Amino acid sequence: MQNGYGNYIKVYDFMISKLQLAKYDLLVYAYIFSYTVQGRCYSGSQQTLADKFGTCRKTISEVLKKLTACGLLIKTEIPIPQGKGCEYECNLELIDEYHV
Numbered sequence: 110m111q112n113g114y115g116n117y118i119k120v121y122d123f124m125i126s127k128l129q130l131a132k133y134d135l136l137v138y139a140y141i142f143s144y145t146v147q148g149r150c151y152s153g154s155q156q157t158l159a160d161k162f163g164t165c166r167k168t169i170s171e172v173l174k175k176l177t178a179c180g181l182l183i184k185t186e187i188p189i190p191q192g193k194g195c196e197y198e199c200n201l202e203l204i205d206e207y208h209v
Contacts, residue, residue: 118143123204128181136162137172138181142199150196152187173197 120139124130130138137158144151155169162169176182180203185196 128204133162133164133168133172134176137169138176138199141182141197145199145201150185150198152194152196 118136118139120135121142124135124139124142128138140158140161141151155166155173158169159166173182173184177184177197180200182197183200185198187194187196
């Protein structure tokens with residue numbers, strides 16, 4: 110997802126109007142959605158997201174837990190050299206239920 114200005118994320122109207130996301134929930138969801146629509150999962154760190162959106166890792170952790178608990182994100186644990194990590198992707202089936 111490149112343009113002449115560098116990387117970007119796209120916030121779709123359904124994310125606000127149908128899913129009623131706001132603030133960091135919206136930013137994180139839109140960011141992970143950009144991976145999902147490309148057929149990939151987000152596997153970066155929570156600190157990377159915190160740095161990207163100008164907040165703390167604790168806030169990102171709470172956002173990821175919230176979005177996963179309500180079914181908007183699917184979390185998968187993966188092995189990494191340091192132990193275990195996580196991948197996140199948007200639950201596109203749930204979006205279909207919102208008639209997006």
